[in-house]
Amino acid sequence: MKGMSRARLVRRTLIVALVVGIAYVTIVAAAWVFQRQLIYLPSSPPTLTAAEAIPGAREVELTTSDGLELSAWFVEPDTQGVVLIAPGNAGNRQHRAALAQELAANGLGVLLMDYRGYGGNPGSPTEFGLAQDARAAVEYLYAEAGVPHDQVVYFGESLGTGVVSELATEYPPAAMVLRSPFTSLADVGQHHYRFLPVRWLLKDRYPVAEHVTHPALESVPITVILGTRDSVVPTHFSRHVAEVAGANVVEIAGANHNDRSLNSGEDVVRAIVQASADVGINATQE
Missing domain, CATH: 1.20.5 (Single alpha-helices involved in coiled-coils or other helix-helix interfaces)
Known part of the structure; x- marks a missing residue:
């Protein structure tokens, strides 16, 4: 028995x-x-026009190398300098309008892009696709808007840090500001999903720490902005990116990933304006 x-x-x-x-x-x-x-968590098209969302803005079209026509919003600079804003993984360009308004109020031009599949744009987002979208954006600034190479500043937000850091390896900007950067998408994914083999599964990797050490960025000043209570991209990831990049660090005390203070707050605006001024772009600091 x-x-x-x-x-x-x-x-x-x-x-x-x-x-x-x-x-x-x-x-x-x-x-x-x-x-x-x-x-990727895209939302529906903006409910406002470019001019309604950002005074002085106009709608422009970005043509990608694979033939997509992407809508974006563009604000001409008062004198010189344009900030290319690469958004995070959710929402659309209207959700970044407050930041664009503040930068424009400081005399900077702004190109606020939406990726493929976002904000009513055609296509489906992938790492390779977003890289093509970013190239279309910077090529628009150079070829159609007539902005000199040394007058373009990249601002990447969260997932957008992966987009602009990769873009910078081919098209180095005058300066680059990374808000809530991660070392790689695989690292932050493994942090949140410890029970899954994320590093083995992941198709899109966005190796930010690798990109910022690329030889093309040796002379590009980099600023890292982080929130000390970021629950999406823990601060140790952002600090590591700053360390390997030799970046200036701006900490926003008590800020979580989606807080207004970390999206369009005074410290974020000031950091972008200062990064622009440090490379000779004459923004009007208010």
């Missing part, structure tokens, strides 16, 4: 292990299939 009980216990243990294993494999498979729906 004892042998029978032991055999039943072994069978039950094996069955439980099998069920758990199947469940885990199912979760991993779902994560593989649907990962981009978890990473």
Whole structure:
């Protein structure tokens, strides 16, 4: 009888292990299939026109190398200097209008882009696709808006830090400001999903720490902005990016990832204006 009980216990243990294993494999498979729906969270088109959202702004079209026409908002600079804003993984350009307004009020031009699949734009977002979108944006500034190479500042927000840091390896800006940068998307994903093999699963990687050490950025001044209570991109990731980049660090005490103070607050605006001024772009500091 004892042998029978032991055999039943072994069978039950094996069955439980099998069920758990199947469940885990199912979760991993779902994560593989649907990962981009978890990473990219675009919203519907803006409800305001460019001029309604940002006084003096106009709608422009960015043409990507794979033939997409992407809508963006552009504000001409008062004198010189344009900030290219690469958004995070959610929302649309209207959600960054407050930052663009503040920068324009300081005399800076702004190109506020939306990626493919965002804000009513065609296409589906991927790391490679967003890289093409960013190239279309900077090429618009150079070729169509006539902005000199040494008058362009990149500002990347969260996921956008991966976009502009990669862009900078081919098109170095006058200066670059990274808000809530992560070392890589794989690192921050593994931090949040410890039970999944994120580094093995991930298709889009955005290796920011690798990009900022690229030889093309040796003479590009970099500023890192972080919130000390960021729950999405923990501060140690942003600090590591700053360390390997030799960047200036601006800390916003008590700020979480989506707080206004970390999106369009005075410290963020001041950091971008100062980074522009440090490379000779004559913004009007209010």
